[in-house]
Amino acid sequence: MxxxxxxxxxxxxxxxxxxxxxxxxxxxxxxxxxxxxxxxxxxxxxxxxxxxxxxxxxxxxxxxxxxxxxxxxxxxxxxxxxxxxxxxQFSDMTKEEFLRRYTGFEAPNVTSNSSNIKSFGYQDLSETDVPTRVDWREKGAVTPVKEQGVCSSCWAFSVVATIEGITKIKSDQLISLSEQQLVDCNRDDINRGCAGGNMEDAFKYIEANGGITTEENYQYKGIDDTCDTTKTNDYAAKITGYEMVPPNNENDLLKAVSMQPVSVAIDANADEFRTYASGVFSGNCGTNLMHAVTIVGYGTTEDGIDYWLVKNSWGESWGEKGYMRILRNANPPEGLCGIAMYPSYPTATAMAPTPSLL
Structure with a gap:
């Protein structure tokens, strides 16, 4: 379609x-x-x-x-x-309408010093440890592009995509997990369902809850609903915590993405971002982080342009079938559109296959 x-x-x-x-x-x-x-x-x-x-x-x-x-x-x-x-699909919307409905990242009030945040685990990787090109789709660690709809739940989609990725890496199972569980159940002063949220807070909730269930078990509605605690206890994936990539450092971000998909916040304010269709996005944009996406790879074009491969949550009609390639190694330390300012990823130990999913 x-x-x-x-x-x-x-x-x-x-x-x-x-x-x-x-x-x-x-x-x-x-x-x-x-x-x-x-x-x-x-x-x-x-x-x-x-x-x-x-x-x-x-x-x-x-x-x-x-x-x-x-x-x-x-x-x-x-x-x-x-x-x-x-x-x-956004061509009959003003910029203000679009941003209000289809973004939703909320920055944390203060820098967290939670014990859940460990030191950056990939710091000691050397240049020879990091491939020149990675595409986690080719490794079977990325589910099909999803669509958040008119709900500012990008933060939930970004988090879920990273956990889907690490679950595949650790257990060799690609399982579509539930964004709706986060929208309904991860409610506090920061995460407010379709009114926006933050990835750190979502990682903390999933660890505290004991895990996250499948998309099939807790299907996405794109609206705020009552938390179904029966479904949330039917875990399909678990994490042991999360780590933050050192901010404003694309080299460290590269190390992390070489090992697993990484959640990032981004400035999606530019009209060019909203109407992006193909190629390596190199447009003018700032660092007003308002949208959450997932980096699922990186590479270099035949013309020598370095890029990040980003999975979005606006459906396959946007961009390159739901993906964007965005300029990597841009001059500002925070990366183009602030992509290196707020990266994070879940941690997990080796997981045995879940019996209910076999």
Whole structure:
């Protein structure tokens, strides 16, 4: 289904945006939203959009056109860009709406000194211990891309992806685990379900709870619901704690990712981030950490561009089938978009297969 949606988006872009690119300067008519009614209706059909009334439809059409023109302008600026943009499921939303609904990282109030945080375990890895390229998908340690929906639960998806990864590494089982358990049950002053949360707090909850259950047992709803304690006690994976990668150090982050998927926070405020389609993202962005994702690999393109491989939670219609490659070894020590500012990963011992899952 996601592949079909991408084909339709490509068709819309090539027909409408390609025609616009042939003209040196758009006329006023091209900025009239009604000019784009047909592609808007095609986009609505493919992404299942409907609106309550004509006024809302017209408002969304105007936003769609603005986003479409932004994508077209960016993609036609020249060939020196390392990435491309495209229409996607967010194309009828303002930036403010998008950020409010589809991010959700909450920074901790103070730097934690919990005994759960051990020293950085991969500090002593040498350059020869770290491969030049890692893709944990190829090692079977990454579940299919998921979708958080209109719920600021990115923090839960980021944490779950890292535990899915370490569980595969330690037990040779790839198990899809439950984000909804975290949304419903990991509630305190920091983690507030669909109102946002923090990865450290989630790791602490999972360790204290004794583990986390499967996606199948505790299915994702994308809403705040009552914690089902019966389901939370049916553990499918356990952790012994978590570790923080030293902040603002992409070399240490590389060491960690070479060993397992790593949870990170990122600045997703840029319009280019929201409309990212392919390539190595190298856009302008700051360090206002607001979204949580998972680094599941790294590498270097044929053109010599170093990148991080990031798994997102916005479904397969966004980016490279749900993934982003983002510039690695950027000049700022915090990494591009702050990707090296707040990395963490779960720790676990060797785990025997869970009988109920065999």
């Amino acid at each position: 996601a592949f079909h949606k991408n084909l339709v988006v490509i068709a819309i872009m090539s027909t409408i945006l390609g025609a616009m690119a042939l003209r040196p300067a758009p006329s006023n008519d091209e900025f009239n939203p009604s000019t784009f009614l047909k592609p808007f209706e095609q986009w609505m059909a493919q992404f299942g959009r409907s609106y309550t009334d004509i006024a809302e439809r017209e408002r969304r059409l105007a936003i769609f056109v603005k986003n479409l023109l932004f994508v077209n302008t960016f993609n036609n600026q020249g060939n020196n860009k390392t990435y491309k943009l495209s229409l996607n």
